Amino acid sequence: MTVSNSPAEQAIRAVIYVRISQDRTGAGLGIERQLEDCQALANRNGWNVIDTYSDNDVSAYSGKARKDYQRMLTDLDGGAATVVVTWHTDRLHRFPTELEKYIDLCERRGVATHTVQAGVIDLSTPSGRMTARILGAVAKQESEHKGHRVARARMQKAKNGEWGGGIRPFGWGVATGETKKKIDKKTGEEVEVPVLDMNKAVPEEAAAIETGTEMLLSGGSIRGWVKWLADKGYTTTRGNAITHVDARDMLLRPRNAGIAVYKGEEIGTGPWDQLVPEEKFRAVVAILKDPSRKTTPGAQPKWFGSLIFRCGAPGCTETMRVTKTGRLQLPSYRCRLQHGGGRRAQMVDDYIEDLIIERLSRPDAADLLLPGPEDVDVAALQIESEQIRRRLTDLAGAFGAGQITMPQFTEGSDVARAQLEGVNRQLARAATRDPLVPLVGAPDVRKVWKSMGLQERRTVLRELLDVTLHAPRPGRMPDGTYFDYDAIKVRWVRGAS
Template identity: 70%
Template structure:
């Protein structure tokens, strides 16, 4: 075991300092603690052999404290017999941690001295009793503080106020005032603009509306990500906006002015609304659809890739388009790699011509989805508010003991099921038909060629199914070698070719 006295016979001591939250990053809190602890050691003639620092680290959270664990290992190894802390609550706010510390102190003869609470000898029953009492008080203070913070956040959420944190994309207009903030990168205090988080930033708000419009038109999150990058948009922290971040941005209830607390919608917010509720609900419904692929892989470069279906011996797998075997042109092949390929450019041209011809007919408007005229949006929004109030009332009744857990669970489950139905109806009112830009266009072919590939693919999905049967060999009746008769078209929406 290491000695706990120096060659001159001085007692070896270690110092432990900790602060739960260091907003500035300047370590001012732990520095003040260290100065007081060093002064205490000097008054008592102890030699400080090590100082352990856990900055911006809560003892209540339960997360591992690196330097605290290092201190316990050193005490176990006999490095010192005195631990100096500013207060006992700097060491522990967890009964489990305290008992471990007591065990080491008792076995190794370690005493604890604090600047605020005096000495505590954990090797004696009375010292351990005092430590446990102080620990219980500290635990109570932590729990009470957490309760106050949670209550304040709930109050803010109910009032529709911003709960704090990183500036939300879409909101935060400078007020003209400034505030002082510590810059961790430079170590200096800087003046930063004060933002009004209730007011929408016009460019970012428009970007969110464009994103919603893209999702409602062709359901392509990739297209919006590309659009954001092309326009130079980044997150509020200056990072590129990727697929998951873009999806999260569009699914925020804040976009529709809806306040949220602990994942539950609790009412209307006080900030400017970027998307109307039906549009927001429709976007969420599309992005939450479990049938959507969550790992999209490479973006398709061919019109029918992953849409056309193989028709060989009852196979229903989708087909992909690629060059293989030194071919001069790309071919569509089943993902299972069985059977021969079908020439990609010929097949795409044939399907596109069918779509353009069908949408050029006078009755093309019959193919459009029904509009939202049969959905009473105002009534649905009012019903949605009533259901949310009911959920809030149920929580209040359960908290006050007026209803049982079983009654609360039954009532809240029923209300959430009703709310889900209302949200689906609101979503239906805002879904956009991908055929709209083409139906009624002066020249459908020109309009079609002007559309991005992902939008044309959305039209294909909405209008027909394409099954590619094995081709016949040799020259076809039309004199060519492409077998059109083995391409089966299934028209949707009761349309007839």
Template identity: 70%
Template sequence: MIYCRISQDRTGAGLGVDRQREDCEALAERNGWDVVEVYVDNDVSAFSGKLRKDYRRMLADLDEGKATVVIVWHTDRLTRSIVELEEYIELSDRRGISTHTVQAGTIDLATPSGRMTARILGAVARQESEHKGHRVARARQQKAMAGEWAGGIRPFGWGVPTGEVRTKVDRKTGEEVEVPELDMLKAVPEEAEALRTWTDMMLSGGSIRSLVQWCAAKGMTTTRGNAVTHTDMRDMLMRPRNAGIAVYKGQEVGRGKWEAIVDEAKFRAVVAILSDPSRRTSRGTQPKWLGSMLYRCGRGDCPEFVYVTQSGGRRFPSYRCRSAHGGGRRAEIVDQYVEDTLVERLSRDDAHELLLPTPDDVDVAALQAETEEIRGRMRNLAGMYGAGQIDEVQFAEGTDTARGQMEGITQQLARAALVDPLVELVGAKDPRKVWRALPLDRKRTVLRSLVEVTLKTPRQGRMPDGGYFDYDAVHFEWKRRTSASR
């Protein structure tokens, strides 16, 4: 049996595996052995812990007695895991298997000295893998600290074709394809515009769900060509790269050399919104009614929110709470009355007084300068820890303090960028027309921001207007007041 493995095949061509197989087949021919089967694991590291399917299949075949000789190019192609090596030694001893390598000769696992040699070679191979991993990590850290692109999946928003191409092998088809070289420091215009649009929509009261629907309607996909999911959208909005900020292992380390797409204050405002622990993150059924889980039940001392149900054989959708309080709360009538009341209030001459004050006290430039200072302290802490000048506890305490300061700045910058959800309506030539054009999630944001609606116990029988709906049972508690209402 021949076993071949290469841990990283950047082109997908499998050339490293082919060379190993040729050398192993030549060794078998010199010794007059017939090759029963060749087992190949391409682009799979023995050190990573990922499943090597052909390696496991080879062990099963050896255990069944299909062969008693294994040829590998070098022992580190067979295994770099001490646990796997011991398993292989036990199997070799039990089944009388001899192992031959092209580079290191015969490894006699039936003798103590042979097993010792195998273990030493395994330990050396493991040290080489760990050292390589450290070098790669250090190179990525160095690039991040310098504000350079450290590689990986193309982030949404960047990667303009340079006009040059390179050839790679498609792993699915095995065919050679040409792919464009990308400049990762330049923004892709249509994707950059989408990021700015999403940011503004979030700051105006939009939801992740509405942004995902926007992508579906526009045909916008991820950089891998997949439909944008809730998780994708959240990750893209919270990516520091959007604001030109470089990150290493989740921590901000400085300014990147690439083009910033989103203003930093806006970026931090979105982060504050999406990180707010009070924000509802349930991805359940999308609300279809204006007041679902926003209106309160006012039956007695009931503290519940209401939702719409057609249970009990009711002919019309009605609001009721989890305590089964309902009746006289026709959903379409309640919502229309609430909408009419909101629009009427936002159409008055003093409606501008409802707007939240502009945070003129926020010095954005000073806060951004302070952010750079904090990043510098975090880099210094990392350097001192690496040089052994401070211990792990001091490093952790210092970085925790810096992160706390950074979070405080994020909250302040967020205040400078948040958009009052009433802005579009107040002062509009036709507030009702603007209201009707808003998607439901934006209407719910306005409602949540401006008023608390409570559905009291309705009166029975015909009302003074000749109908049977008790409008007086819909109670409004305004959260923002004008000078005329004080």
């Protein structure tokens, strides 16, 4: 048997584990300090550190995976080392279940644990295991208290309308002229960044939110607003193209209407600039979250009646779409079951659009408008909404203080939320805009119609007409053309022709 005289080979094999829960600057300074102290402890004891494991910006209490910790356990189970050096036991565990697994592994593999702050934790003895469990229980309690303090602080900030940090929301953040120092996470260098007033609206972005709101209330679509944003050169606050999801989220933010939110619950009003009136915000939310809202998957329709016109073939319930048919490959309306060939799509669209324009140009066009929301008292509803929210907050406080039971809290909350939902529906109705409004009474209805986007015109079509396309007759029609207008059947949804 060959005996090595190398001090490094004879020294006890050790590993170092370091972790910090939160690294706000990204500089990893907390990790470096722990590592220096652990390395010094290993040097004093003459241990040979064969590897270092580091989990930066990962909380042991959050439940998130700690990749290097798991890698260390695998290596220890494989006999890589017999000593673990860490700054404190709470760097290793804050969950009793994790600690028990660690104790089991250390017993099986003869691994000792040494800490800079708490000394040796001998997990091979009952007293050592008891010490580890007590330290773990204390660490868990500290984490729970810290989490409670952080949650309370965040809720108070939300109530006060203070900005909680993160990515600048589209619409707010005007430079104050001051700067602050920050560590660039990519380069690790200290840089100067402008200080923003998150309560002040950025005029051009606020105007874009207002435009998107009006487009939705006028029968437009998120897709149409996304195109408008792209055409105007708008991007996210990170400089990326605004997607459909981004745009939808922007319009659904309660902050737009000056409403403060904490954990998804509205808790009052904030001190920041309001971008849109609350009633318009509620109306947009009602539109975008309506389960019966018709959306078209895939590509946006390019034809006026695509997926709106119905097929008139016997027993068919399909809607029509445009495909190229015949020897000349002309765009024509067909259903999914291939009924209805031979209808020139452009001629059908022009015919239906002319019907709508002619009807809306008549003196009695105002009779087609839906009743307005003049009976809605917006100011009174907003006061009632605030009172209900305060009642919800009071109920939560009373339950926390033990003044009411859980069933009482649940019953009171359910009633208040139902009332708040009703108020919100009324506020939404106050801002609901009939898509026919821009056309009725216009000096030149055709001119206004042509200035509208395709999605807005399709909305008017849905509101006014139910169009069914039957199989056209072959040959020349009585008017001398080859287009069978009689195969197009219309039913007026509002009023009569």
